[in-house]
Amino acid sequence: MKLGFRWYGADDPVTLQKIRQIPNMHNIVTAVYDVPVGEVWSRESIRALRSRIEENGMVMEVIESVPVHEDIKLGLPTRDRYIAAYQENIRRLAAEGVKCICYNFMPVFDWTRTQLDKVAADGSNSLVYYAEQLKGMDPLSGELSLPGWDSSYKKEDMRRLFEQYSHVDSEALFDHLKYFLEAIIPVAAENDVKMAIHPDDPPWPIFGLPRIITDEKNIDRFLKLVDSPYNGLTLCTGSLGADPHNDVVHLVDKYSKMGRIHFMHVRNIKLVENGFEETAHDQNCGSLDIIGIMKALSDNGYDGYIRPDHGRMIWGETGKPGYGLYDRALGASYLNGVWETLQRMK
Numbered sequence: 001m002k003l004g005f006r007w008y009g010a011d012d013p014v015t016l017q018k019i020r021q022i023p024n025m026h027n028i029v030t031a032v033y034d035v036p037v038g039e040v041w042s043r044e045s046i047r048a049l050r051s052r053i054e055e056n057g058m059v060m061e062v063i064e065s066v067p068v069h070e071d072i073k074l075g076l077p078t079r080d081r082y083i084a085a086y087q088e089n090i091r092r093l094a095a096e097g098v099k100c101i102c103y104n105f106m107p108v109f110d111w112t113r114t115q116l117d118k119v120a121a122d123g124s125n126s127l128v129y130y131a132e133q134l135k136g137m138d139p140l141s142g143e144l145s146l147p148g149w150d151s152s153y154k155k156e157d158m159r160r161l162f163e164q165y166s167h168v169d170s171e172a173l174f175d176h177l178k179y180f181l182e183a184i185i186p187v188a189a190e191n192d193v194k195m196a197i198h199p200d201d202p203p204w205p206i207f208g209l210p211r212i213i214t215d216e217k218n219i220d221r222f223l224k225l226v227d228s229p230y231n232g233l234t235l236c237t238g239s240l241g242a243d244p245h246n247d248v249v250h251l252v253d254k255y256s257k258m259g260r261i262h263f264m265h266v267r268n269i270k271l272v273e274n275g276f277e278e279t280a281h282d283q284n285c286g287s288l289d290i291i292g293i294m295k296a297l298s299d300n301g302y303d304g305y306i307r308p309d310h311g312r313m314i315w316g317e318t319g320k321p322g323y324g325l326y327d328r329a330l331g332a333s334y335l336n337g338v339w340e341t342l343q344r345m346k
């Protein structure tokens with residue numbers, strides 16, 4: 001496995017100097033953040049990111065994310081212009097050494113939580129999702145926001161988007177995804193860049209918007225839309241694991257055996273009656289079988305990318321919810337320990 005850490009660029013309070021001190025940390029997972037969704041990233045910005053990372057002794061082989069413009073997900077006639085821009089981004093990133101691109105195909109909202117700072121018994125706090133809290137959230141208010149969400153939408157944009165999506169069900173969304181993949185996977189293959197779709201988080205429709213990368217049946221269908229090793233997955237354990245019907249160890253085993261996992265997001269969650277709570281990465285802190293997941297990767301000789309995922313806020317740290325330094329660093333060390341032990345026992 002190739003261990004990485006997400007970094008939000010020059011404004012991230014979690015600096016590269018700090019990240020590089022995490023044992024075995026080698027790969028920075030990042031993106032160009034100051035370009036509107038759907039536009040081409042400048043070669044200079046990509047090169048500047050790369051240089052900064054390499055000056056700090058690490059590499060930039062994974063981009064998370066190159067976001068997909070809503071017109072592509074909606075299947076609008078304007079999508080071809082955004083797809084051409086996406087293809088160009090793949091070429092430009094490949095020219096700077098990028099090997100894997102993470103993206104998602106969730107309408108309007110990326111990952112969704114209902115509270116960002118739920119305090120646990122030990123005084124740490126973390127992100128949670130409770131169904132009853134979701135009922136109280138109004139997506140049309142234009143006021144909901146999470147790190148990673150496109151924050152450029154105004155209230156009027158939201159109304160328009162929801163109106164447009166009222167004509168798009170999950171079948172249509174699958175069709176639009178196929179159209180997109182047919183256009184970008186050949187470019188990814190030519191440039192030797194592995195495309196890695198992120199599952200929907202949580203893996204069920206929210207606010208009446210369809211979500212399709214949710215379970216084994218739909219992931220099988222997704223992989224067949226364009227049956228190429230360049231069309232693969234970011235397998236996010238916490239996203240898929242939020243639905244207790246998903247057997248995450250089985251999914252990791254199956255798709256890593258097929259060579260279709262290019263990037264792993266590993267984190268633990270505790271399933272509760274109406275949703276889930278994010279916990280420390282360790283096996284005994286949540287409901288997921290993290291050791292089983294790492295063992296499935298190890299048994300299948302996984303040599304793709306991996307990163308610890310959301311961390312809690314501990315030791316008084318404040319910052320981007322889910323993306324502080326301390327707990328993610330503990331997560332990285334935990335994953336290292338489990339992995340090294342599994343290698344020794346082989």
Ligand code: DNO
Nearest residue numbers: 065102103104110111148198
């Ligand atoms: C959440 C992240 C997601 C992910 C996107 C990929 O913490 O895993 O925001 O980056 O869904 O496009």
